[in-house]
Amino acid sequence: MPEYPSLQKQVNNFKTSFAHVTLSLANKKYRKLLKVPKHIFKERISICKDCERYVEEHHRCEECGCFVGIKARVGVEGCPLKKWSALT
Numbered sequence: 001m002p003e004y005p006s007l008q009k010q011v012n013n014f015k016t017s018f019a020h021v022t023l024s025l026a027n028k029k030y031r032k033l034l035k036v037p038k039h040i041f042k043e044r045i046s047i048c049k050d051c052e053r054y055v056e057e058h059h060r061c062e063e064c065g066c067f068v069g070i071k072a073r074v075g076v077e078g079c080p081l082k083k084w085s086a087l088t
């Protein structure tokens, strides 16, 4: 059974992600970083699939509780274990 972070921690993670996306939308310079190019998305997913914290049956990260298929698409998002970085 996967052990995701507490619900409160997941809510806080979501709030942080939402804030990053909102700030990016508000700033023209970062807007283009919202959706990563396909090759970066594939690279991130590949790293996640090899990660011990990846839960294949739910396509989620046990470390942050995020859905990997969404997290890896967002340029301003980064891996909580620093296995891949946010675009800057």
Ligand code: SF4
Binding pocket: 047, 048, 049, 051, 052, 053, 054, 055, 060, 061, 062, 063, 064, 068, 078, 079, 080, 081, 082, 083, 084
């Ligand atoms: S986001 Fe990071 S910690 Fe989570 S599954 Fe992907 S590589 Fe692992």
